[in-house]
Amino acid sequence: WARDWYTGVPVLMVVLLLMYEFVGVIGAGTLVDFMENTVFNAYLTPFLQSLIPHGFIYDLLVGEYGAISVGLTYALAIILPIVTAFFIAFGLLEDSGYLPRLAILSDRIFRFMGLNGKAVLPMVLGLGCDTMATMTTRILSTRKERLIATLLLALGVPCSAQLGVVLGISASLSIGVGLTVFGVVLSQMLLIGFLSSRLIKGERSDFIFEIPPMRTPVLRNVWTKTRYRMKWYLREALPLFLLGTLILFVLDRVRLPGGASGLGAIERVFAPVVTGFLQLPAASARVFLLGFLRRDYGAAGLFDLVRNGSLDAVQVVVALIVLTLFIPCVANFFMIVREQGSKRAFVMLAFITPFALGVGAAVNWLLRALGVHF
Numbered sequence: 001w002a003r004d005w006y007t008g009v010p011v012l013m014v015v016l017l018l019m020y021e022f023v024g025v026i027g028a029g030t031l032v033d034f035m036e037n038t039v040f041n042a043y044l045t046p047f048l049q050s051l052i053p054h055g056f057i058y059d060l061l062v063g064e065y066g067a068i069s070v071g072l073t074y075a076l077a078i079i080l081p082i083v084t085a086f087f088i089a090f091g092l093l094e095d096s097g098y099l100p101r102l103a104i105l106s107d108r109i110f111r112f113m114g115l116n117g118k119a120v121l122p123m124v125l126g127l128g129c130d131t132m133a134t135m136t137t138r139i140l141s142t143r144k145e146r147l148i149a150t151l152l153l154a155l156g157v158p159c160s161a162q163l164g165v166v167l168g169i170s171a172s173l174s175i176g177v178g179l180t181v182f183g184v185v186l187s188q189m190l191l192i193g194f195l196s197s198r199l200i201k202g203e204r205s206d207f208i209f210e211i212p213p214m215r216t217p218v219l220r221n222v223w224t225k226t227r228y229r230m231k232w233y234l235r236e237a238l239p240l241f242l243l244g245t246l247i248l249f250v251l252d253r254v255r256l257p258g259g260a261s262g263l264g265a266i267e268r269v270f271a272p273v274v275t276g277f278l279q280l281p282a283a284s285a286r287v288f289l290l291g292f293l294r295r296d297y298g299a300a301g302l303f304d305l306v307r308n309g310s311l312d313a314v315q316v317v318v319a320l321i322v323l324t325l326f327i328p329c330v331a332n333f334f335m336i337v338r339e340q341g342s343k344r345a346f347v348m349l350a351f352i353t354p355f356a357l358g359v360g361a362a363v364n365w366l367l368r369a370l371g372v373h374f
Contacts, residue, residue: 008102008105015093023086023163023168027164028168031084031085032081035076036073039077048061048062048068060249063249064252065252066249067245070245074304075241078304079241080230080233080234082160082164084230087230088222090124090127095217095218095221096215097215100209101214114144114145114148114198115140115145115148115149119140119149121136121139123153123157126153127159130153130295130328131332133157135335137150141205142204144200144203145205148196148197148200153328154328154333155355162295162324165299169302169316174374177317181320185321248286250262251263269285273357278364279315279364283310284302284311286301288323291323295328302319302323313373321363322357322359328352
């Protein structure tokens with residue numbers, strides 16, 4: 001049932017729906033609400049604000065761009081519950097033996113893009129972390145397949161935090177938001193994959209795959225994998241959240257000629273693109289900027305904008321599409337340089353950036369022209 005096309009697609013839809021409910025509703029809804037509003041906003045941050053005297057240290061730790069009030073809140077209260085829920089769901093699928101069957105089911109689709117079913121493994125791993133997934137493209141047999149898979153990972157595969165944020169925002173607004181975002185992103189991946197398979201020279205390898213038995217997931221194994229992945233997230237992502245917050249803090253305090261802050265200057269530079277081309281608020285500029293430093297940091301910033309009511313439904317869709325299709329994070333970019341060379345990495349960067357902005361602008365125009373409000 002999981003391998004056959006006619007029964008496998010409905011099975012996949014059920015799996016995706018369960019992930020939506022678990023990651024989007026429970027993880028990004030209930031758990032995030034408890035961690036942020038109860039633990040951080042109601043107790044921890046006000047307690048620290050009452051202890052620390054106003055001044056530089058206060059601003060650095062618990063101010064508007066404080067390491068605790070923003071950095072730790074984003075990392076531990078917003079992203080960690082979402083990532084944990086995703087890692088549990090991913091571990092259940094992994095331990096059940098479903099993922100290899102998904103590779104067989106998706107072989108027909110990947111053939112359309114010059115790949116084979118093996119490519120589903122780095123694609124699924126990319127839902128955890130695109131950097132790790134880019135490294136695993138080595139399992140593909142030909143240079144052409146590795147290049148196409150790397151391009152598709154950089155273009156349209158959201159990492160766990162970003163995927164969780166998409167699911168969470170969709171659960172808080174409308175399932176139509178999530179379906180539109182995923183539909184646009186998947187269609188663009190299919191388009192670019194198809195064109196790449198025709199333009200990039202080389203052959204597609206044969207598809208030979210070993211299928212493990214289906215089994216009931218062992219919860220101890222799932223929890224062990226989840227625990228190690230959470231440790232990896234805290235070790236790798238938490239310092240970058242603090243670094244991103246520090247960059248925001250410095251940019252906010254630096255004053256340029258005329259009295260404007262560095263952050264305000266960056267927003268003015270990107271304003272013609274963000275507010276004019278994409279019709280998004282100027283604050284979205286910092287979301288895309290920090291999304292390059294760390295995808296989950298940008299996703300958390302976007303999650304914050306949505307909950308504050310700064311974006312309408314169409315703007316949410318456009319922002320999610322652009323953030324997903326936008327340039328990969330720094331860590332993934334360096335991995336692309338390592339795997340494909342600097343020349344191909346910069347060519348991908350030069351292609352993906354205007355492509356993402358163009359798709360976002362086209363979707364914005366189309367939805368508003370059709371009067372879609374979700």
